[in-house]
Amino acid sequence: MVIEWDAPITMDDGLVLRADIYRPVGGGEHPVLMTHGPYAKGLSFQEGFAFAWMQLAREHPEALEGSSNKYQSWETPDPEIWTRDWGYVCVRVDSRGAGRSPGYLDCFSPRETLDFKNCIEWAGVRPWSNGKVGLTGISYYAMNQWQVAALRPKHLAAICPFEGASDLYRDGVRHGGILTSFWIRWYPAQVSSVQHGLGARGRINHNTGEPIAGPETLSPEEMARNIADLPGQHLGNRFATDAYFAERTPRLEDIEVPVFSRGNWGGIGLHLHGNTEAFLRVGSRQKWLEMHGDTHWTEYYTPGGRALMRRFFDHFLKGEDNGWDREPAVQLSVRLPNEKFLTRKEGEWPLARTQWTRHYLDAASSALVAEPGSDASVEFRGFSQGHTFYTPPMLKASEITGPVAAKVFIASSTRDADIFLSLRAYAPNGRELLFQGASEPNVPLAFGWLRASHRKLDAARSLPYRPWHPHDEEQPLVPGEVHELDIEIWPTSIVLPPGFRLALTVGGEDYDHQLPGPLVPKAPPQYGGIRQTGCSIHVHDVSGDRPPEVFDGTATLYTGGKHASFLLLPVIPAA
Structure with a gap:
């Protein structure tokens, strides 16, 4: 050279x-x-x-x-x-x-x-x-x-x-606000x-x-x-419309050159959503999306x-x-347990044959069920892992590939609440199925986040599987009053064998898989060596942003009846 x-x-x-x-x-x-x-x-x-x-x-x-x-x-x-x-x-x-x-x-x-x-x-x-x-x-x-x-x-x-975010506010700096x-x-x-x-x-x-x-x-x-x-x-x-973020957020529709967007299923704190969202929104007539696993x-x-x-x-x-x-426009490394992948080419994203399937939360049984149950509720402290809901064991192999979303009905004892959603999978022996993430070795399927005061939706830009929050103002909660929250969960891919279960955790702090054993792996030293919990270095622990008197109150999750909280999954039918 x-x-x-x-x-x-x-x-x-x-x-x-x-x-x-x-x-x-x-x-x-x-x-x-x-x-x-x-x-x-x-x-x-x-x-x-x-x-x-x-x-x-x-x-x-x-x-x-x-x-x-x-x-x-x-x-x-x-x-x-x-x-x-x-x-x-x-x-x-x-x-x-x-x-x-x-x-x-x-x-x-x-x-x-x-x-x-x-x-x-x-x-x-x-x-x-x-x-x-x-x-x-x-x-x-x-x-x-x-x-x-x-x-x-x-x-x-x-x-x-x-593996690069395309919206600094939503993809990287302020997840759900x-x-x-x-x-x-x-x-x-x-x-x-x-x-x-x-x-x-x-x-x-x-x-x-x-x-x-x-x-x-x-x-x-x-x-x-x-x-x-x-x-x-x-x-x-604090808002996506603040000048700082507005001038750093590109109009993806203005991009005209050919694009090859490459994302990682394990980039669930920074580098995933940006690649799929930008693929959908760029103005380019020639564009391709590839999704893979392994490290960043x-x-x-x-x-x-x-x-x-x-x-x-x-x-x-x-x-x-x-x-x-x-x-074809899309190449997916469809994920299976134990870090195995099946490469498959598709014509679009999300997949046209997706069967959008609701699983309703039932607080009375801690289950994800096919139909809304009777009125029920469960409380959790703001700074806690919250409550987990499980599907029954799968009767046959089931593929979940695409964007995910949830609707939850929440009341808070304070004027605000941070809601953390974790999509998880479990083996028949009860052990959680974890994956190599982009920046740490044990991550769940997907995360979603929303600050309840940022719950306002942009109806013109929202889709059933991707609610769009403008993040342009704060709408405080009325303490004790039930509020409806639509929450985007970042895309994922998994084929679950028979006997495996899906789960959704609704909580008020970052996911923690709590690995067994006396030693818990550390993040790379240049990031302060923080404990790896499945979120790695993408945690939400800035005290000035989450004062306990506001965010460590009591949250109540309502399910069933007129408060039919649900998880929306992209089920891909077998070929």
């Missing part, structure tokens, strides 16, 4: 961002794959995210073959595969204020998105470019693809967001730790010998002035996962007639 370190890209306001460019030898014009973000392009995958690298090497050694892995960087393509072997130019840009790029660091801001657009247009007219730029990458490098694609850069030809602490832990661990200006105080790029967050070394006071207060931004902006990063690096992306980009960036345009 020909490697150009710290290539300058001048923005419209005169600030210069820095990019590493990996080009095939021999000159000529080539398609471009670009990433742009705050994780420091010079930080190696192996050093910055050793826990993930070791797991990938241990469980999928084939993902590391065919490369020296010297240029691997977290959540970005390996240039030894994409450039040396497959003929793409890989461009990694440190976003404003991060890594080797100076400036004010403000994640997902309009300024950062405009910078990304400028970088795309710059790459599209380089002598080594064929004029077609594709976007790829995981997580942050997927989320900002939705943002910049909505600006319609002239040279943008295709995007492949891999409830603030998650993930970003507050993530910010110092992954962003300010590589802020531009650390210089000699930071890490070194082992390929260049240069500081990854330099070259200059700024004082702590200067650096504090150059970075946004993200925890304050998240705590201080695995299928991006495995040979099979890379081959899917290569076919997509070869078709739209190189013009190859490889049959990609004739592929």
